[in-house]
Amino acid sequence: LINKTLDAIRNIAGQLPPLKEIHVNASPDGEIIILFFINSEAPPSLANIFEALKKEVNEIAGVISYAGRKKWEVLGKNYIKLRLNDITYQSTEGNFFQVNWRQNKNMTDSLLDLAGLKGDETILDLYCGLGNFSLPLAKRTERVIGIESGYSAIEDAKKNAEANGIQNVEFICDDVRKGLKMLLEKKEKADLIVLDPPRAGATKKIIERIIALSPSKILYVSCNPTTMARDIEMIQRGGYILNRLQPIDMFPHTYHIESIAELIKCAESPIVHISSSPLNTNHPHKYHSPQ
Structure with missing residues (x-):
């Protein structure tokens, strides 16, 4: 459909x-949203373009134009719907979501397995986006707090929680560093912290504040092994051990990879369990129990 x-x-x-650029967003259900980034401060309307494209590809549900990075015109829909297991997500154009949705399911399932929830935990989801991890976690535990600096993403996250009848999740629109400071000042506690930063990784101050919250477990999700290794080293110095590491082949035939690291608060000597191969869409994933 994208090639068409x-x-x-x-x-x-x-x-x-x-x-300047063209972005084509496709939902698993077959809806297409196209973003045109136009090299002009006052571009012409794309109404005729929208009509011409829709005649060739009826699945095109919306066209959005930008003058540089400023939204200029919205024709049709400006969001797509995505379903993951029993949760439906709305993603408004411009918000981040994983483009390999099948592998996103594998990644989410892996994270839920690693979380090992009993049902009474308070979970903090940092860089929560539109609720990719927050919502499935909330369906399995007592309370989830998601922090994200993007206003549009947080608005989607709140709508997604409401649309799916999930009431035990709170979304905070704030810089993660400032959000953590606020939680510490309120003397909040977290049993589990999910950390999914951008490629640049987390800052030293963010990691210090995560450690100050003293969660029993940290799940670090990363698309950059270099910054992930750097941050894990800092977390380990804060009294955590790397227990398991699960790579996920999010972009087959490229060097890009996602990984989930499980770090446990423990004073004993570290024992590391690393999966021997990345997840792919053709083989089910398995974890190796500690020997």
């Missing part, structure tokens, strides 16, 4: 204004 959409865009390329 790209062919349709090529067919009308001569009618398009000068472009």
